Amino acid sequence: MTILSGLVMGYDIDKIIQIFIRGAASLVSTAFIVPLARGIQVLMTEGNITDTILNSTQKTLGTLPPIIFILVCFLVYILLATFIPSSTGLAAATISIMAPLGMFAGISAANMVVIYNFALGFVKLIAPTSIIVMTCTQAVHVTYGAWLKASWKYTLGYLAMLILLLVVSVFVI
Numbered sequence: 688m689t690i691l692s693g694l695v696m697g698y699d700i701d702k703i704i705q706i707f708i709r710g711a712a713s714l715v716s717t718a719f720i721v722p723l724a725r726g727i728q729v730l731m732t733e734g735n736i737t738d739t740i741l742n743s744t745q746k747t748l749g750t751l752p753p754i755i756f757i758l759v760c761f762l763v764y765i766l767l768a769t770f771i772p773s774s775t776g777l778a779a780a781t782i783s784i785m786a787p788l789g790m791f792a793g794i795s796a797a798n799m800v801v802i803y804n805f806a807l808g809f810v811k812l813i814a815p816t817s818i819i820v821m822t823c824t825q826a827v828h829v830t831y832g833a834w835l836k837a838s839w840k841y842t843l844g845y846l847a848m849l850i851l852l853l854v855v856s857v858f859v860i
Contacts, residue, residue, distance in 0.1 A: 696826060710818070727780065740784055749791035753857045756792040757802060760785065761853055764806030772816045774807055798860045805849045813842055 689710075693703030731737045748756060764781070771777040782803065789799040811817045815831055824834045835842075 732783070737784060744784075744788055745791040748788060751792060753793050754854055756789075756794060757798070757853050757857060758850065760789070760794075760799070760802050761806050761850070764803055765810055768807045768810035769814055769816070772810075772814070777807065778803065794857070795860055798856055801856055801860065802853060805853060809846060809849060812845070 689707050690700075690703055693700075693706065698706070731740075748759065751759065764777075764785075767781060768777055771780060782799070785803070786796040786799045789796060811819055813820065813835070815821065820834070821831070824831055829837075
């Protein structure tokens with residue numbers, strides 16, 4: 688499929704191979720992040736660090752009204768997804784803390800997964816660390832800055848829609 692896509696784009700075989708190798712190289716970091724995140728998760732659980740974090744955050748964030756709590760979690764996940772671009776690595780590193788924290792605040796685990804997915808999807812739409820954004824802008828020969836300038840209104844509209852859906856989800860899920 689990669690070769691076919693490259694040929695459609697008019698690339699020669701050398702450029703197709705370079706793009707393929709670059710893409711494969713980006714997967715190597717994910718191959719390291721996922722087991723590392725799992726190792727951290729095990730250490731945190733076995734060392735009772737997760738319980739300590741949950742206890743202290745439950746006393747602060749757990750007292751927030753559900754709508755505010757969801758918006759704070761959404762913001763936290765946006766920040767985390769910016770620095771941990773691997774969806775699997777982000778889930779492994781955070782869900783074991785965020786889902787129980789949501790339960791303390793009266794938010795279901797399903798809703799916490801929705802928050803995670805919305806934030807990750809939003810970040811993957813705009814972040815320069817997103818392979819989707821960089822591949823597509825490169826394919827159509829548009830700089831990242833030009834793409835941001837052209838799409839910021841739609842991006843803000845999308846963000847507003849996500850926030851509205853999260854607020855509604857407090858009452859539905």
